[in-house]
Amino acid sequence: MHIAEGFLPPVHAAAWTVAAAPFVVHGVRAVVRQVREDPDSKLLLGAAGAFTFVLSALKIPSVTGSSSHPTGTGLGTVLFRPPVMAVLGTIVLLFQALLLAHGGLTTLGANAFSMAVAGPWIAYGAYRATRRFGLAISVFLAGALANLATYGVTTLQLALAFPDPTGGIAGAVAKFGSIFAITQIPLAVVEGLLTVLVVRLLAHNSPKELLRLGVLRRSETTATAEEARS
Amino acid sequence: MTRRDAPLETLAHTGPWRERHPADKAVLALGLLVCAVALPPWPGAAVVGTVALVLLAGPAGVGPGRAVRLLRAPAAFIVVGALPLLVAVGGPTVLRWDPAGLARAGELVGRSLAATLCLLLFAATTPLADVLPRLSRLGVPPAVTEVAALIYRLLFLLLDTARTVREAQAGRLGFATRGAALRSAAGQAGAVFVRAFDRARRLDEGLALRGYGGDLAVDVDAPAPSRRFIASSVLLLAVVVTTTLLLRLVIA
Numbered sequence: 502m503h504i505a506e507g508f509l510p511p512v513h514a515a516a517w518t519v520a521a522a523p524f525v526v527h528g529v530r531a532v533v534r535q536v537r538e539d540p541d542s543k544l545l546l547g548a549a550g551a552f553t554f555v556l557s558a559l560k561i562p563s564v565t566g567s568s569s570h571p572t573g574t575g576l577g578t579v580l581f582r583p584p585v586m587a588v589l590g591t592i593v594l595l596f597q598a599l600l601l602a603h604g605g606l607t608t609l610g611a612n613a614f615s616m617a618v619a620g621p622w623i624a625y626g627a628y629r630a631t632r633r634f635g636l637a638i639s640v641f642l643a644g645a646l647a648n649l650a651t652y653g654v655t656t657l658q659l660a661l662a663f664p665d666p667t668g669g670i671a672g673a674v675a676k677f678g679s680i681f682a683i684t685q686i687p688l689a690v691v692e693g694l695l696t697v698l699v700v701r702l703l704a705h706n707s708p709k710e711l712l713r714l715g716v717l718r719r720s721e722t723t724a725t726a727e728e729a730r731s
Numbered sequence: 732m733t734r735r736d737a738p739l740e741t742l743a744h745t746g747p748w749r750e751r752h753p754a755d756k757a758v759l760a761l762g763l764l765v766c767a768v769a770l771p772p773w774p775g776a777a778v779v780g781t782v783a784l785v786l787l788a789g790p791a792g793v794g795p796g797r798a799v800r801l802l803r804a805p806a807a808f809i810v811v812g813a814l815p816l817l818v819a820v821g822g823p824t825v826l827r828w829d830p831a832g833l834a835r836a837g838e839l840v841g842r843s844l845a846a847t848l849c850l851l852l853f854a855a856t857t858p859l860a861d862v863l864p865r866l867s868r869l870g871v872p873p874a875v876t877e878v879a880a881l882i883y884r885l886l887f888l889l890l891d892t893a894r895t896v897r898e899a900q901a902g903r904l905g906f907a908t909r910g911a912a913l914r915s916a917a918g919q920a921g922a923v924f925v926r927a928f929d930r931a932r933r934l935d936e937g938l939a940l941r942g943y944g945g946d947l948a949v950d951v952d953a954p955a956p957s958r959r960f961i962a963s964s965v966l967l968l969a970v971v972v973t974t975t976l977l978l979r980l981v982i983a
Contacts, residue, residue, distance in 0.1 A: 505809045507846020508839065511768050529875055536874040540943070541935050543874065547881025548931035554882065555889045555923050560897075562912045576920070592879045596886070599854045599862070600737045602805050606761070606850060607768050659812070663839070666829060668820035676815035691913065698917030699924070707925055 502655050502681060503597070503612045506605025513662045518610025521591075524618040528587035535585075550589040553577045554596060561691050569684060571692040575647030576699055578621040579628055579640055580714050590617025615654035623650040636704070636721065637697050644696025648689040652681065737887070738801065739854040747792040748856040752956040753865060759786070759964035760853035766971050767845040774982065775975045776841030782971055783848035791856050801851055802844070809843045859883055885930055889923050896922045 509517070536543050556573030577586045591613045597603040604612050624647035631639040656678045665672030703711055704721075711717040743749065748756060760783075767779040788795040816836040819829040860883060866876045896919045900906065905915035935943075 503808075505805055505812065505843050505847060506850045507764075507768050507843040508809065508812060514768070529872060532878065533872050533874045536878075543877055544881060544931040544935045544938075545928070546878045547885055548927035550878060550882035551885035551889050552924055552927045554886055555893055555927075556920055558890065559893065559916050559919055561916045562909045588875060588878075589882075592875075592882060595879075596859065596882070598850065599857075599859050600740055602739060602801065602847060602851055602854060605846065606764065607846060659815075663816055663835070665821070666819050666831065667822055672820040673815070675820055676818065677812075680811070680815055695913060695917055695920070698914060699920040702917055702921035703924055706921060707928070710924075710928055 502652055502685065503594070503604035503616070504608040504655060504658065506598070506602070507607055508605070509608055509611055509658070509662050511607070513658070514607045514611060517608075517614050517658060521587075521610045521614040521618055524584075524587045524622075525591050525613060528584040528591075531584040532588050546585070546589070549577070549581050549585070550592055553586075553589050554593045557593065557597070561688070561695055569688050571644075571688075571695055572616055572620060572648050572651050574616055574620045574651065575624045575644035575692065576640075576696045578624045578647060579643050579696070579700065579716055580711075583618075583621040583625045586621040587613075587617050590621065593617075611658050612655075615658065616651045619654040620647040620651040623647065636700065636717075640700045641693040641697045643693075645689045645693030648692040649686070652685045652689070653678075656681070739851070740858060742793055742797075742855040743858040746856055747790070749858070750954055751856070751960065752954050753857050753861045754956040755960045755964070756853055756857045758961050759967070760849050760856070762964060762968045763852065763971065764846055764849035766968060766975075767842060767849055770972065770975045771979055772838035772842040774978045776838070776845040778971055778975045778978070780841070780845035780848050782967070783845065783852050787848065787852050787855065791852060793851075793855050798848075798851070801855070802847060805847045806844060809840055809847070813839045813843075881931075881934075885927060888930065889927055892926045893919045893923050 532546060536546070553573050556576060557570055559571060559573075561569060561571055574586055574590055577589065581589065591609070594604055594609055594612050594616060595606075598605050598609065624643040627646045628639045628643040631642055656674055659677045660670050660673035663673055663677075664670045665676060668675065700711075700716070704717055708717060712719065763779055763783050767776060767783075770776075770779065784795075784798060787793045787798040793801070813836040816839060817829060817832045818826050819832065820826055860880075863876055863880045863883060866879070867873050897905075897915070900915040900918065904911065905918075906912045
């Protein structure tokens with residue numbers, strides 16, 4: 502769920518850009534450092550970014566019977582960590598704006614804050630907090646919460662920009678929230694399930710990559726591979 | 732790259748402004764975008780929207796029918812997003828019709844549609860491959876622009892992979908039930924992940940054999956910015972601002 506071009510008043514668009522900037526700059530520094538230490542990692546980051554874009558273009562079943570798209574940031578966060586996702590997510594949003602007219606340039610900061618900053622950090626917090634309970638639970642929460650957090654922050658951004666005449670900001674949160682909640686909450690659950698399925702598949706097919714990315718521990722590789730096979 | 736994946740990029744690569752410097756198009760389209768957002772929505776959105784639509788349909792070579800078709804999907808999002816402004820919450824009834832909301836929603840839809848037309852004008856005339864290397868001049872570190880360029884290179888290949896896998900799954904009843912559809916989507920993501928990292932590894936090996944030292948800078952075909960085009964654009968922007976402000980005075 503992206504905010505469309507020109508949808509936010511200029512002051513709000515600028516304020517959200519300022520809010521997202523420190524996180525994106527922090528991510529850019531992490532990327533520059535990583536690339537300086539290991540020039541080959543540039544290619545892997547390119548692969549990770551392209552993967553994130555394609556993930557967001559996949560069709561997943563939606564509650565209304567039609568299909569919708571995952572945000573892909575939960576899986577991206579589990580695989581590549583939030584600072585890198587802040588950069589990759591912002592690049593993906595820029596690409597979506599310029600290739601698909603989905604989102605926009607004036608709303609890039611606001612969309613980056615919700616999808617590339619808030620979603621990944623909340624997902625990562627949940628993932629780390631629940632990692633000891635098993636890979637499936639933590640990955641499910643990361644996928645579902647990244648989606649829900651993105652939707653929640655977008656709702657807040659819209660409510661702050663267009664408060665309700667009687668209900669104020671809280672009333673506007675209820676209005677903007679309810680219009681998308683019917684599809685978005687089940688979609689978050691579906692994205693959580695999808696993320697678990699993808700990670701199980703990757704643990705089976707590409708355990709080396711997952712070990713390198715720190716998602717799997719060496720003790721888990723055999724067990725997860727067998728679980729995926731059964 | 733296929734027309735289905737990125738119709739805007741296809742238009743940008745084949746349109747009459749393909750050879751123009753991105754700065755020319757940025758001054759015109761992004762200047763109009765700033766006008767769309769900064770000017771009072773009524774009559775600013777109508778003036779900017781009309782100018783952007785005429786430019787898209789005419790000189791930019793998109794054509795009126797295609798311009799409207801390109802606008803359709805973003806317009807649906809904009810209209811649905813503006814619906815909550817038509818109602819107010821609280822008071823004796825939980826939800827009630829807000830008569831003042833219609834004007835606010837109208838202004839919001841107008842401003843957003845005009846801004847989207849300006850975005851379309853830029854996106855349908857400027858290939859992303861022309862924009863990315865020049866982001867370094869705006870202060871973006873080269874490491875980030877190079878990662879973005881790599882994403883661009885891998886993107887269409889991976890979209891193709893996802894589509895091929897989807898078609899194969901559809902032929903095997905992979906979308907017959909919701910559960911199957913979800914498993915199929917996961918299968919596509921898994922295939923894309925493996926393909927992405929395989930391509931990155933192969934690219935790495937190919938570059939290493941050519942003496943790759945960590946610098947992916949490429950020569951950019953660079954026609955100089957046209958002073959005439961930029962001057963005309965600035966003049967047009969001045970006309971847009973003046974017309975909007977004059978019309979506003981007349982309406983008031």
